[in-house]
Amino acid sequence: MKKAIFLFLTTGLFSAFTACAQRPSPQAKVSETTSAGVKITIDYSQPAVKGRTIGKDIAPYGKVWRTGANEATWMEVSKDVKVEGKALKAGKYGIWTIPGEKEWTIIFNSKSNVSGTAYSEADDVLRVKVKPGKSASFTERLTFTIAKTGLVSLAWGDHQVNFNVK
Helix, strand or coil: CHHHHHHHHHHHHHHHHHHHHCCCCCEEEEEEECCCCCEEEEEEECCECCCCCECCCECCCCCCECCCCCECEEEEECCCEEECCEEECCEEEEEEEECCCCCEEEEEECCCCCECCCCCHHHEEEEEEECEEEEEEEEEEEEEEECCCCEEEEEEEEEEEEEEEC
């Protein structure tokens, strides 16, 4: 009986570790304290382009996207801030986007610890619109960076989307 329990537990642990190791989009986390003293942290998964077209095959234009892979991407700010000039209270928010060829909508949602498919517009706290640009170089895996100035950049493929957190 003890051998059966040990075998069952060992198999379960092995399966859990294997599932995590085989995750197609690796976890990433970036954090920066701005020159204004705001700590910004973003936790996300990094999907790869893999020869697909952003806006068509992945992250389709005009549709709400989880802004990453696996679980919902989240951002935490340590103080009340303004995102593109609009007020956002200190806290942790799910980040969703609506990609577009000429404009992206960045959505801050009150639900941050949810599945990447569990979006509800009713939980939106703030939406801002920004203009996308071309990145200086191709980025295979979705990557967020945060500058000391509070500029948050999302780079993926040949796309770059920036928004200011002040």
